[in-house]
Amino acid sequence: MHKMDPNPIPQFKAALASAEAAGIELYNAMSVSTIRADGMPSTRVVLLKDVDERGFVFYTNMNSPKVTDIKSNANVSLCVWWSKLLEQIRIEGVAEPVADEEADTYFATRDRGSQVSAWASQQSEIMGSREELERAVEACMQRFDGGPVPRPPHWSGLRVVPTRIEFWYGKADRLHERYLYTKAESGGWDITLLQP
Numbered sequence: 451m452h453k454m455d456p457n458p459i460p461q462f463k464a465a466l467a468s469a470e471a472a473g474i475e476l477y478n479a480m481s482v483s484t485i486r487a488d489g490m491p492s493t494r495v496v497l498l499k500d501v502d503e504r505g506f507v508f509y510t511n512m513n514s515p516k517v518t519d520i521k522s523n524a525n526v527s528l529c530v531w532w533s534k535l536l537e538q539i540r541i542e543g544v545a546e547p548v549a550d551e552e553a554d555t556y557f558a559t560r561d562r563g564s565q566v567s568a569w570a571s572q573q574s575e576i577m578g579s580r581e582e583l584e585r586a587v588e589a590c591m592q593r594f595d596g597g598p599v600p601r602p603p604h605w606s607g608l609r610v611v612p613t614r615i616e617f618w619y620g621k622a623d624r625l626h627e628r629y630l631y632t633k634a635e636s637g638g639w640d641i642t643l644l645q646p
């Protein structure tokens with residue numbers, strides 16, 4: 451049996467560090483599910499960029515469909531799966547925008563190509579041709595002309611403030627270990643075991 455931390459955040463951070471140490475490519479990739487206005491769920495992969503007691507942060511285009519969904523229903527679920535470790539972690543919570551300063555600080559760490567792409571791409575809009583995007587990239591390159599690239603107003607981060615976190619550890623004979631943390635009224639976490 452795993453010895454679980456009473457707090458799921460250090461438990462998660464240790465798991466993330468193990469995934470990185472195991473050499474898992476894009477170990478910080480996670481699926482994010484949102485609920486569309488028509489009630490249909492929608493899932494895509496993003497990269498987890500920060501995690502602490504406040505929640506789980508990813509960055510994206512704030513005009514994208516996922517953020518449109520979140521504006522009308524802030525409930526989201528996240529899921530990571532590391533096949534090499536036989537571990538799945540599911541997180542449910544409520545998404546909120548990160549502070550502008552926090553997004554600025556992270557944006558400044560991105561390589562220039564990614565910074566320019568954030569300006570050039572109208573994420574998930576229909577595009578006539580690849581050349582259209584390439585022209586937009588070229589126009590942004592000229593606009594910033596070798597100087598610093600500021601964070602675009604439409605690009606920022608979302609923090610998922612967790613209310614439920616489940617750690618799943620794969621075991622032989624399908625007798626997997628599952629630990630569900632639920633946020634208690636007191637602000638602490640309750641842990642329950644789930645059947646595999």
Ligand SMILES: Cc1cc2nc3c(=O)[nH]c(=O)nc-3n(C[C@H](O)[C@H](O)[C@H](O)COP(=O)(O)O)c2cc1C
Nearest residue numbers: 476479494495496497509510511514515516517574
């Ligand atoms: C490994 C991987 C990492 C990704 N990371 C991000 C990310 O951090 N932010 C992001 O906006 N999209 C990321 N994407 C693209 C999204 O999956 C998705 O295509 C895009 O955000 C548009 O989603 P939407 O139309 O549902 O808003 C990533 C895709 C993959 C496969």
